[in-house]
Amino acid sequence: MTELARLKFYATQPHSCSYLPEQQATTLFLDPSQPMDVHVYADLSDMGFRRSGDHLYRPHCQQCNACIPARIPAARFIPNRQQRRILKRNQDISVRATRPAFKEEYFELYRRYIEQRHADGDMFPPSREQFSTFLVRDLPFCWFYEFRLNGRLVAVAVCDVLPNGLSAVYTFYDPSEERRSLGRFAILWQIGESLRQNLEAVYLGYWIKNCQKMNYKTQYRPIELLINQRWVTVN
Known part of the structure; x- marks a missing residue:
């Protein structure tokens, strides 16, 4: 373990929550x-913690603990029927790893x-500057x-390819290819890539029970949730 006790952290002032509109959020950086x-x-x-651009952060809200970190233990994951269909449907897609860069092709998508x-x-609205600041970082593990x-x-x-797993920072895809379920397929592919690289897990970010946009994360079973600083398996 790194000597984490020596690290310094800073908390933001309360601000509007991106996921639960009625809540105020505080972020620890x-x-x-x-x-x-x-x-x-x-x-x-x-x-x-998660990464956004050059920053590592996690929620640090005083009155709310709805954001629960989630990860998929790659070796124990078993795709369900729908996920097997998604994998089969996308067998004609090829995947290539490349270094982070700004390309018009990426930004347009x-x-x-x-x-x-x-x-x-x-x-x-999306902008080239926002895209670059958020995703195009010159980091050796990205x-x-x-x-x-x-x-x-x-x-x-x-x-981000880390010693303990693959961290899914962000995925964007062609919204016209709805039949392919590209967002779900990308997660399934990342689980497979974790196995190919002998990594333990895919870190998915935060699951929020009352946020419909986050519900997809618990469709991957088993999943592990960080509850009271312990990773708890949900089958």
Whole structure:
């Protein structure tokens, strides 16, 4: 374990919650002067931290504990019937790992995804600067996984490859390919990639019981939830 006790953290002032509109949120950030060390990041991911751009953070709300970190133990995951259908339906998609970069092809896909799927969220309206600050970071453990159908880019999964697992930072995809369930397929692919790289888990971020947009995360079983600082398996 890294000597986490020596790290400094800073909390934001309360602000409107992105997931539960009636709540006020506070976010805890690792001191941005701390180098982005992969081992520190891995240890903090086991404590429920996530990465956004150059920052590691986790919710630190005084009156609410609805955001529960979730991860899929890759070796124990068993796809259900619907997930097996999704895997079969997308057998014609090829996936390639590449270093993070700004490309118009990426941004155009991201723009359409945000405008059609998340026009009510914090990332609307999308901009090139926002895309770059959020996702295009020169970090040795960060990768863009391109999903292509006959050469056409249909999805990008931005992932951090850590010693303890694969952290799913963000995925955006072609909203016109609804039949393929590309978001779900990207998670299934990442589970398989974790196994190929001998990694223990896929870190999915936060599950929020009363947020419909987060409900998809508990469709992957078994799943582990960080409750009272212990990872608890839900079958």
